[in-house]
Amino acid sequence: MKERIIILGAGESGTGAALLAKAKGYDVFVSDFGVISEGNKASLYQAEVSFEEGKHTEDLILNAYKIIKSPGIAPNVEIVKKALGKNIPVIDELEFAFGFTKGKIIAITGTNGKSTTTMLTYHLLKEAGLSVGLGGNIGKSMAGQLVDIDFDWWVLECSSFQIDGFVNFKPHIAILLNITPDHLDRYDYKVENYVASKFSLFKNQGKEDFALLYTEDKLIHDYQVKHPFSSKLLEFKFEDIPYEGAYANPSGIIVNLDKQRHTFSQDLLTIKGKHNQTNAMASILTAKLTKIKNDKISESLPKFKSIQHRLESVGNIHGIEFINDSKATNVDAVYYALDAFTRPIIWIVGGVDKGNDYSQLDAVSTNVKAIICLGKDNEKIKEHFKSRCPIIEETQSMQDAVEMGYKLSKDREVVLLSPACASFDLFKNYEDRGNQFRLAFQLLEREIELKKLSQ
Known part of the structure; x- marks a missing residue:
């Protein structure tokens, strides 16, 4: 009888683990409490791997020889706790x-x-x-x-x-x-x-x-x-x-x-x-x-080209450099970003606060000449920096944030998106936030070029 491997979560790692387990001759079943992407469903269908979505059916899971869990699933999730209680090994895709x-x-x-x-x-x-x-x-x-x-x-x-x-x-x-x-x-x-x-x-x-x-x-x-x-x-x-x-x-x-x-x-x-x-x-x-x-x-x-969304230069307009650091979702990452520039910075910050202590940024925020808060609740940011930064603006639109950044800056300065926060208040994820920053820059660049041609 084939050993049964259960995959919890059908994202990139879970689907990959399912395909490898199937190729190696295991009895494989995939369970995702959310929605499985159409691309991953197609891969599972093609490999003839059974799956479910929107639920975890205990009878189909707790008879496993081994469970491969998505890293995003916390160990205190009920189905994981029950598996561990039955001494079923729960491992990561890389371990497998x-x-x-x-x-x-x-x-x-x-x-x-x-x-x-x-x-x-x-x-x-x-x-x-x-x-x-x-x-x-x-x-x-x-x-x-x-x-x-x-x-x-x-x-x-x-x-x-x-x-x-x-x-x-x-x-x-x-x-x-x-x-x-x-x-x-x-x-x-x-x-x-x-x-x-x-x-x-x-x-x-x-x-x-x-x-x-x-x-x-x-x-x-x-x-x-x-x-x-x-x-x-x-x-x-x-x-x-x-x-x-x-x-x-x-x-x-x-x-x-x-x-x-x-x-x-x-x-x-x-x-x-x-x-x-x-x-x-x-x-x-x-x-x-x-x-x-x-x-x-x-x-x-x-x-070597820098990875997307991590201190990624998306372009220049009139000597003003626009930097996409959307992956900086905590204060420590933003510390490194602010410390990387000696030029004046117009800093776009904000999102879902993760218990941030913004005082950690005091030493490296001295060259921030303006702050643009991009989020639904910006009070904590505004309160901390109101006596440290002469200009603090607020918006819930990436396009507005980029245009504000351009208007507040001049040659040899930097418009830096480095949010220090999670993205889920206004965006799907940090990639979506970074992509919208890049798109907003491109629209601004095009608008300025069209105005120049019409003059």
Whole structure:
């Protein structure tokens, strides 16, 4: 009799896991409490995978050999609690996929910067001609890709929710970029639980593996000192020069590895700001661990394009640069964004507040010359910044926000969408918010061009 695998959630990861499980001969059933997209339904139909939507039928779920859960489904959801109560293993899609790859894993986590570091690392390996796949919390499902192809290397963005579903998952190179309190509702509102979740990425590593840590982050440093692990620690930092690892100074990023020193000019980086130097240190250090030569890394770095919705330049109008940072849904991410610019900023901020403490931004908001609040409830933002910023405007329209930004700015200044908040009051998600920002910019650009032609 075939072992029965249940997939909870039919998004990208769940559908991919279902397709791989079916291809490997399991009895597969998919259950999604919401609505399954038409594209994913078509994939399940084609693979002859049974599914339900709009409900979780216990009789069809709680007879499972194993459950693969979407990272977005909290462990305290009733059907998950009942499965755990019956000692049914509940794992993540990446944990399942790991059992079917012969490739080496590069796993990247952190509160902020995961996507940029994942994409840059993948870019460097891909440009060097390595056999490399991309997956995890970005791009296509690793499990879904494994139905047709495997790679020598997999670069995976891993959220804490995904890491919580790891049992045997073992990255050859594991990277921890930073930790700031986030998603604490999933961790009993205890930051120490969230930190422990991040660090469990390293739990299965051995002495032949590598742990890359930004140890100038106090939460990372303090936890690592008290909880040493088996893999080889490589640090990346700014203040001190590590014996082995990477560091950055104004002239470049330097990697110390195997008693050799490798230097890469800051001019090669297309991503700006101190936080992106941290991301670049992690990516370049990883590239060196995969034996990529310096000249190939130096050739590849200038070709890298920033990911969408993360400090993404959408264009210039009369020397005014419009930056889409819609992915900055917490205060810490906005701190990095504001810190990345020395030019005056017109800052578009707001949305669904996540318990934000805006005082954390006081040190980096001194070059904000105007604030445009974009959200249904902006009182908290206005109250905090009313004595710090001379101009505070308010709107619930992205088009109005972009036009206001243009009118309030002048040459060499920046109109920055970096919301610090979730998007669900006015938009479908942060991608929709960022796309609407880009569209509003394009409409404004066209309107200005038409006026110019008519004169």
